[in-house]
Amino acid sequence: MEKMCAEGIFFGCSLTITRSNVTTITDTNFVKDLVDAGTSVFLLLEYVSFEGGTDDWVLTDEQRSHLRQTTEAFRTQFPALFIAIPGDEEQYGGCLAAGRGFVHISAGGDVEPCPASPFSDASVQTASLREALQSNLLQTIRQQHALLNETEGGCALWTEREWVRSLLARKKIITIPVRTVGSKY
Ligand code: SF4
Numbered sequence: 001m002e003k004m005c006a007e008g009i010f011f012g013c014s015l016t017i018t019r020s021n022v023t024t025i026t027d028t029n030f031v032k033d034l035v036d037a038g039t040s041v042f043l044l045l046e047y048v049s050f051e052g053g054t055d056d057w058v059l060t061d062e063q064r065s066h067l068r069q070t071t072e073a074f075r076t077q078f079p080a081l082f083i084a085i086p087g088d089e090e091q092y093g094g095c096l097a098a099g100r101g102f103v104h105i106s107a108g109g110d111v112e113p114c115p116a117s118p119f120s121d122a123s124v125q126t127a128s129l130r131e132a133l134q135s136n137l138l139q140t141i142r143q144q145h146a147l148l149n150e151t152e153g154g155c156a157l158w159t160e161r162e163w164v165r166s167l168l169a170r171k172k173i174i175t176i177p178v179r180t181v182g183s184k185y
Helices: 002-006 028-036 061-077 136-143 161-170
Strands: 012-017 041-046 081-085
Touching (some): 028 061, 061 081
Parallel strands (some): 041 081
16 A cells, blocks of 8 residues: 555555454544555445355344444545445445446456356456456346345345346356355455
């Protein structure tokens, strides 16, 4: 961060928020230190339980409510942009995945609807990003956007994960294996 500041580079951070780290991430001093170090954007991602055995990493309703209130306060306290996913999505018309608002490319090149939805039927290793955005999976999710209602502040695609998996199965395309717990990705 020091080097980026020295070069005048605009940068931010992406924080995955779990039941056990939400207290740290919503601590004013933690955020202040990052802002003082030059962080201009905070992407606040609520953890979605991809793996069996991690359901208790997901925020409780009480923690989610606290996160929303704290994020609002940070917006008035600090000269930085705070984007909460999926908390802020209601104001953007719901789920932004699959190229409707953004798309995610994994470290291995797999084009996924969202960091919170690690499924893929296209890779930038074998196609251009423009071509990958037209994949069956991503197109269908965009076309069915109206069905992806936000679910009490949670992730719509996670709630509909069996449907997402069925899109891959229908095309006989192998799902990209979900990340393992503890993976650095
Ligand atoms: S997949 Fe979930 S977290 Fe990602 S944009 Fe859609 S609702 Fe939000």
